[in-house]
Amino acid sequence: MTSEPPARSDSVTAVDALLVNSRGQYLLHLRDANKDIWQPGVWALPGGGIEPGEEPEQTIARELLEEAGLVVPGLVPFATGPGQHGLVRTFTGFWDGDPSALHVTEGIMFHFFDAATLPYLSMAPGSRECLAQYERTRPVLPAAPGPGSVPTVPHPPRPPRPSGSGAVPSVVGGHLHLERDGAVLLGLRHPSCDFAPSTWHALGGHCESESVRACVAREAAEEAGLRIDPADLRLVHTAHVLDPGGSRPRLQFFFAPTRWSGTPRVLEPDRCTAWRFWPRDALPGDLVPYTRAALACIAAGEPYSETGWGS
Template identity: 45%
Template sequence: MTEQTTPTDAALPHQLPQANASTLIYNEAGEYLLHLRDDIPGSWEPGSWSLLGGGREPGDRSLEETARRELREEAGLELPDLTPFTVEEARGSDGGTVPIQIFTGRWAGDPATLNLTEGVMLHWFRPEVMPRLRMASSTRDLIRRHAELLRRDSLGTVAEETADNSSPADQPSPPPTLSGGGRTVLNGIGVHLYLEDADGEVLLGLRHPDSAYAGSMWHFLAGHCEQESALTCLVREAHEEAGLRIEPGDVELVHVVHLVDTPGGQPRMQMVFRARRWSGVPELREPDKCTGWRWWPPNGLPAQTVPYTRAAIEGIRAGRRYTEMGWS
């Protein structure tokens, strides 16, 4: 996805866990700017299409500075705005994984006019042609996810994830109906992670105060199913949001909340999965969404807990599998 230069070590300022940064550049036509790397044996992803980016250097005060420096050095490119999007992982030369902070930025220029100092060329591509390109599957999947968010935004159903600081699992939206004027209402699907530690306490995250939904409230680690299964979504969100690794075989469905959050709003089927085993310690990987993780006793949840989160925890403790909220 991006050039591997320096793994996280003591030389990096502030001991930040992400040592690399890349930029996902897109335009109004729905195209993405890709960088064709030199086909040199032993180099990082030789001969592949990837994002512009690289490793953090001692003079970089932040990963955004790293991303901007790499854009200037590799292509003479200056973007007015960069927005944190997600954290990906790439395989390093030592076999370990390296976290990469992904930023997004808009640009409408001609890549042929840029002064490319590394690699072979820059070119705009639409997501549908990328399966024919030589590129890392993780890069292709990253672009697919971002393009889907933009598509939903253009349809007016879900605001882009990085713009409103809310999880698509929680963002209320108007209820879409089937074509032809039918009365059937399509339901949104959200997935939620239920973790208990050795003391029986439950992991919750404090949502960012600027979130469009449930700002400054405690909530499950959650996400909205994209073009993927619920378990795949759960595993992906756990890693993206908190750095946790979960195997699908270690997960079981423990509760479902069928929810109407606002009068006339889209119904949502909120699925809560318990992971019996996991690896990693919860960390803040998307601080624009969650400002802190904490383990809470189920009988001592904070007052500012999302109502359906509280209802789900109560249902799990009572051995119930299903709860309805907001229908009456």
């Protein structure tokens, strides 16, 4: 890896992002295993290849959005190193979100790791070298003297925060509430899922650059092969959720279709292993808590619930 020159080189064919949170941890992406891809089954910095007509800055923004629905303002060039078909340009920036809340469309998962854990990971060599360079070049500044003081490490600048002390934006998700003959459709999540593995859950996902109703219609088609017009979805419940240990609250909207077509099929077996209609009075015991609460509220005509916030 070398320090990043200001001008673009035509030999730069790919980009990646070195994202750091407020705890000094690095965001890594677990790539698919057993696939005919470059560097399968290892942890790597998120990124991808430059498409015709793109500048590197456009590519890294597109890749983060496509892979995980991430929008990270303020990315700056950091280094350039060898890649599969040319040079890889690395951008660095600050992101303090919850990786488990990301809508992962490529690879297996995202996770934050501290520097001490990196040597024990199976990692793409280029990503490992880039992180090592970042560790070497990032200065360590002494904290103010006093009992228990520890060194502090500067990170890329935070993007502007919303007004208001301690403001934390909620992740927005949409769920399908599909009833048939007094039973509701639920899916069994794959054992390797980062959130609620081997647990039944309502069909749905996190919003991308779309409305919540469009999100629900898209997820229904992608996950289960159901055809629903977003205009035929009506809101039946809103849940404000804070998962145990989670750093980002979530607003989950449940929509019921006035009409739909298709038979639920398992189309994403790495995320959902089965679809089943469960009687409303005999729901599975291993059901995501906020989904159980939402279903009870829908049956009672309650429009809103809160889960995980305590008293």
